[in-house]
Amino acid sequence: MSSSPEASSVSSPSEGALEFGDLSGGSLVLRLSGDWIVREHLPSRDEVDQRLEATPGLQRLGFDTSHLGSWDTALLTFLVGVQTRCQEHSIEIDAAGLPEGVRELVRLAFAVPEKKDT
Numbered sequence: 001m002s003s004s005p006e007a008s009s010v011s012s013p014s015e016g017a018l019e020f021g022d023l024s025g026g027s028l029v030l031r032l033s034g035d036w037i038v039r040e041h042l043p044s045r046d047e048v049d050q051r052l053e054a055t056p057g058l059q060r061l062g063f064d065t066s067h068l069g070s071w072d073t074a075l076l077t078f079l080v081g082v083q084t085r086c087q088e089h090s091i092e093i094d095a096a097g098l099p100e101g102v103r104e105l106v107r108l109a110f111a112v113p114e115k116k117d118t
């Protein structure tokens with residue numbers, strides 16, 4: 001008895017990846033794909049930092065997550081770091097391309113003031 005490949009295949013996680021779209025009108029698109037979960041090897045935020053530093057005239061960073069798989073706090077941590085870096089360089093974040101739940105969680109991360117030791 002043979003089984004068809006469709007019946008025996010199990011969906012396996014795909015490694016998280018990032019790519020940059022072309023700079024257009026001062027805007028850059030960061031394409032996030034695959035699974036962005038803690039147990040996976042993920043791209044470093046350093047790649048984004050280097051691109052921000054090397055792109056004069058960058059005014060806005062957007063996102064394309066049309067090929068994003070599973071995500072957890074690994075993605076949120078990455079995005080909070082990216083947003084912090086963009087704020088340091090006065091680069092606007094266009095979060096419309098992020099999943100709604102991710103947008104809301106990142107917004108909340110920046111809505112709560114940092115607690116300082118007293």
